[in-house]
Amino acid sequence: MPRLATTVALPGYTLALTDGVFDIWTDASNLTNWTFAQTTGAPTLSRIDVGAPDYEARMSVAASEVGTLSQTLTTWTSSYQSRTFTVRYTITTQG
Numbered sequence: 001m002p003r004l005a006t007t008v009a010l011p012g013y014t015l016a017l018t019d020g021v022f023d024i025w026t027d028a029s030n031l032t033n034w035t036f037a038q039t040t041g042a043p044t045l046s047r048i049d050v051g052a053p054d055y056e057a058r059m060s061v062a063a064s065e066v067g068t069l070s071q072t073l074t075t076w077t078s079s080y081q082s083r084t085f086t087v088r089y090t091i092t093t094q095g
Contacts, residue, residue: 017071018033018074019031019032019033019034021054022055022056022057023053023054025055028046028047029044029045029047030045031045031057031069033071034057034069034070034071035069035070035071036059036068037067037068037070038065038067039066039067039068040064040065041062041064041065042065043059043060043061043062043067045057045060045067045069046058046060057069
């Protein structure tokens with residue numbers, strides 16, 4: 001799968017995601033720069049090796065479960081208030 005952009009550009013501003021392609025892991029189930037939360041049920045997050053040094057993230061979620069991945073943006077300024085940002089990732093289902 002091709003790598004997608006990990007930076008949002010605004011006139012005069014740059015908003016960067018850290019590890020927007022999910023390649024940096026603390027271990028096989030913990031992304032280093034992202035927070036995984038089990039909101040409802042017990043979804044799981046796992047690292048998928050797609051050829052060193054690249055990885056993908058797999059969140060396994062049953063129909064009634066909810067999981068989230070989030071990141072605190074360290075380059076945020078008050079100039080971003082009341083603006084909308086859209087980040088897109090490909091999500092596939094199995095089964």
